[in-house]
Amino acid sequence: MASYTLKPLRVVRSIQQIRHYSAPLDNAIPASKQKYVPTSGTYPKGFLVSGTHVGVKPTNTRFPDLALITSETPCSGAAVFTKNKFQAAPVTVSREMLQQRNGKGVRAIVINSGCANAVTGKGGLEDAESMARTVDACFADPEAPASDTPAISSTIVMSTGVIGQRLPIQKILSQIPTAHSSLASAHSGWLTAARAICTTDTFPKLLSRSFTLPSSPHTTYHLAGMTKGAGMIHPNMATLLGILCTDAPIPPSTLSPLLTHAVSHSFNAISIDGDTSTNDTVAILANGAAGGPEIASSTSPDGLAMQETLTKFAQDLAHLVVRDGEGATKFVHIHVVNALSVAAARAIASSVATSPLVKTALYGRDANWGRILCAVGYTPGVEAGVIVPEKTSVSLVPVDGSEELKLLVEGEPEAVDEERAAGILESEDLVIRVDLGGGETGRGREEASWWTCDFSHEYVT
């Protein structure tokens, strides 16, 4: 069992979100977010996890801030890292490790919150390396001679928190054996680990799911994942971490493209490309503990099914980050359809999703399609012919299945039923649909989705 027990929770009944910047999450989850915290789960076989209190920030005297995710057997690993020019030490160390191993023989992921170990120079790299090595040592045969230490670590390292400060590395290293001895497979362990990676998040973000694959319909596979974000405006601007685990048998050569595809349509569709912090990392481990035939290719029937499952799962996880966006009171899906290219659809969806004018309008429950149109119109880098004012339509789509509310139809403003608009904008979930009408040729059929939250007062507090 984990050394830290999550329940009972103190529920904050006010809509006001309480945040402790760059400090571990308090033992309080806003009432409005309670529904996103699972009370049980079905977890992948052969994974053991824990969340442990270290006190990376001296002010944190009791909450878990070190997560350890391990596989009982060496497994495949892959990761997608930040594109920021300033990369934190754990990013550099983990990237090199995965390259050297070609994604094979990974055993663990260790994550600390409270300090990002970013812009910390050579000492920071040594700290990240020593975290990995200390986890490795927990798996080593204590009887084996020191010369048996493998040349390459088998542990992925992540850090999140304040930039520019060195880790209290001795404190962290001294608690890694405790983290190892606390490893467990139960739901409470997963939830404690998910909580340990939080910084300004108001709730731990954990999901699990079971699925089957076409070639082995009687084998049940599992996926579990945790994430943290709670970013400003573009969620990726605060550190975004994601950890995915599955007991499906996926070799590194398949795992890497599957993860890239999934992240591109999930974690990278809640922010603009390249708009990432120094530490952003999404990693996946696949240990094959559930058995069945190896997924040899991402384009085989099993591979395609796995891709769909993984992408949907990653989306659901990424959506939790949006729901916990600083100041978020709404979850908004920007859906751009009938575009001449996927790239253009993505760029336009991103432009609308990140427009502060749109976001404040949503918070203000203002069906101002002018702001949406304006954000469509200034999307940078869109080729000629993609956006044709006389072909552009904008609708609000309620999530209750009722009819869409047309705001603009082929460039002409609609007489909007303001009451209905206000009703749709009242709800927590909402879709804004931008139909480009096929562009200049009329033949565009590409689409893209982006997810965002509104902007509220709390954001600047």
Added chain:
Amino acid sequence: MASYTLKPLRVVRSIQQIRHYSAPLDNAIPASKQKYVPTSGTYPKGFLVSGTHVGVKPTNTRFPDLALITSETPCSGAAVFTKNKFQAAPVTVSREMLQQRNGKGVRAIVINSGCANAVTGKGGLEDAESMARTVDACFADPEAPASDTPAISSTIVMSTGVIGQRLPIQKILSQIPTAHSSLASAHSGWLTAARAICTTDTFPKLLSRSFTLPSSPHTTYHLAGMTKGAGMIHPNMATLLGILCTDAPIPPSTLSPLLTHAVSHSFNAISIDGDTSTNDTVAILANGAAGGPEIASSTSPDGLAMQETLTKFAQDLAHLVVRDGEGATKFVHIHVVNALSVAAARAIASSVATSPLVKTALYGRDANWGRILCAVGYTPGVEAGVIVPEKTSVSLVPVDGSEELKLLVEGEPEAVDEERAAGILESEDLVIRVDLGGGETGRGREEASWWTCDFSHEYVT
């Protein structure tokens, strides 16, 4: 005299800014902004201006919302328009007029606030055209036969306000003769005109200046300008209008490149390229009423002097827009130096200036160089070798002339005197200096400036 008298003003003594969205400015200017409203001015010869109440928005029963800027003689005109794919009717009409005239023989600029005449179809174009024609008619000889009506209008039209609604065109047209009969050259007329173009602005933005040119040191020339903005985050996202008038003799062939250069270093350095509303327009009229030799080229000694004067003047005007940014409590100059290219320096300055993380840190008076660095690092489209972490330095530069406060020196965090940092962050004006150290080759010496404001609570209200 103008039909509307600005003074006495009701001064709001609280720091709280009162805004009336998409409505003309109330007769109240926040105490903190009073200092930006001139009480006198020195205006270019041969220009007459007025501000008139129309009531474009029915709720506006008394404030001026129609500005008329005229030259006593036909003059040179140039304008820079929005790059948004959705262009408002007045933008289309004014652009075509200037093209057809090659910038010659312009007589007036007419501007209404309260309604943007954007996304209004063919009827909107007719409305914009009729505004121009009605102004033209005021200058026509009443005895001349109707067949003498010139084929091309001589009036630039601008509109700002709500998108997607038709102008109350009859109301506007009926007040244009009043606006014409109210034309005056006094300061109060200019200030009333500056107020008439305001929407969510908290104060009218008007500047005037006299200058000389190298070839005629005894001739005094004048520049006057007004602007409106009060945008969200990037000021250009709300409609930005700028009107510049000078009595220097500048032919259209010189005026156009001078304006483009000035706007690029002023109004386009307070937002990201292309990030513009449907109506953004900056126009200039030059009537030569002060005499002296024509500025035949923008690269002649007179042309270069004019360029410097005009650019500095446009910067000062644009800065007023930043100071009135919705929620702004600080004026921040982002200065990127020692870059390998001007384009990269601009992109990085823009990335830092528009980073919500940086803006909220400034409001919170948090010397968080990590956020600045993060924004530098995710600047999109920067070539390899421009940003080298180990060569990057970040400083806070106080505007009182005291020494800069180094936050990061060549990639290494400095031990920051938190008290001094807090002191610098207390002041309204601030420079953030990002030194790229010459990039990979060490030889980069290019620089760029961007101006921004902080983000405060008021922004989302």
